[in-house]
Amino acid sequence: VCCLAGILGLMQTTDATAGGCTAQAAYTLLIHGGFVGYSERVQPHQLELLKSITRKGRARLAAGASAVDAVTEAIVAMEDSGAFDAGKGSFYNTGGFVETDAALMDGDTGRAGGVAAMQRVRNPILAARLVMDKTPHTLLVGATGERSLAALGAKLVDDPAAYFKPYPLTAPQPGDEHGTVGAVALDRCGHLAAGTSTGGTRHKLPGRVGDSPIIGAGTFANRRYALSATGKGELFMQRVATHDIAARAEYLGVPLQQAADRMVRELIGQHDGAPGAVIAISADGENVMSSNGYGVLYGYATEKLPPTSGARIGGE
Ligand code: ASP
Helix, strand or coil: CHHHHHHHHHHHHHHHCCCCCCCCCCCCCEEEEEECCCCCCCCCHHHHHHHHHHHHHHHHHHHCHHHHHHHHHHHHHHHHCCCCCCHCCCCCCCCCCCCCCEEECCCCCCCCEEEEECCCCCCHHHHHHHHHHHCCCEEEEEEHHHHHHHHHHCCCCCCCCCHCCCCCCCCCCCCCCCCEEEEHHHHCCCCEEEEEECCCCCCCCCCCCCCCECCCCCCCEECCEEEEEEEEEHHHHHHECCCCCHHCCCCCCCHHHHHHHHHHHHHHHHHHCEEEEEEEEECCCEEEEEEECCCEEEEEEECCCCEEEEECCCCC
16 A cells, blocks of 8 residues: 555656646645735735736636646745736845845645745746755755755846846835745645745844745645745745644644644744744645734635735724
């Protein structure tokens, strides 16, 4: 039984890579556009973007794309849009330049890839994918990591100061709020994946790395759950938040929403006083968001539910 299951698992993985996931009807795509501090700062164009990215991703999953591909593609679209704190729209650090972080995890195989403190990579999530697919490592960082990635085919921008949209270091004004991006997906093989991409927090020091590229902190997936976080990365790292939520749900047998609320609202929110939100799905069809403040932007679709987007307000 063990070996047959192993062979079937291998076949499913191969199918997923080829875009041939059709074993089950159910699929899910849940994406986020970060934690925006005030509900009045939710911008209609961001919600439209999240909806259209979700629509494309939903069609891909319906056609048999793997969860890893669906997550990667959704995040590339958000990075390229310039509408979020990821890829093109990344916040500048206190040194006046961009350093991006991203990670991707394949819940079925347990493989993961991440990049941190990238200054010239055009799509951090594609760089994370290269780490996962083309290296024996899990995390590559900084200028030397970037050189390794360029050698593996990562696209770099020629002039970072021209490519990355400059972002003021002062407090954001209404209308310019934007946040980290993430995605979780369940494909029709029944496999899960999670990814997160960010320019990090405002006013971060050069060299600072957040939770997004750290597996188990801002990004995590296994065969049961896939999660992506946004908020104050220091707390998500210190609490190993996404892994803790998955472990709490699995080991205690509690609903995923309850496990996520315990971490995001009680621990990081009430106890630590830090902003945060998580999107999470399970292979059994649980789809949850947990937020401890105003407005985590999301896009969501399943095989039954057409694409929808909105802002999830903490406390609801
Ligand atoms: N979690 C990200 C970081 O700390 C930032 C965010 O989600 O807003 O880098």
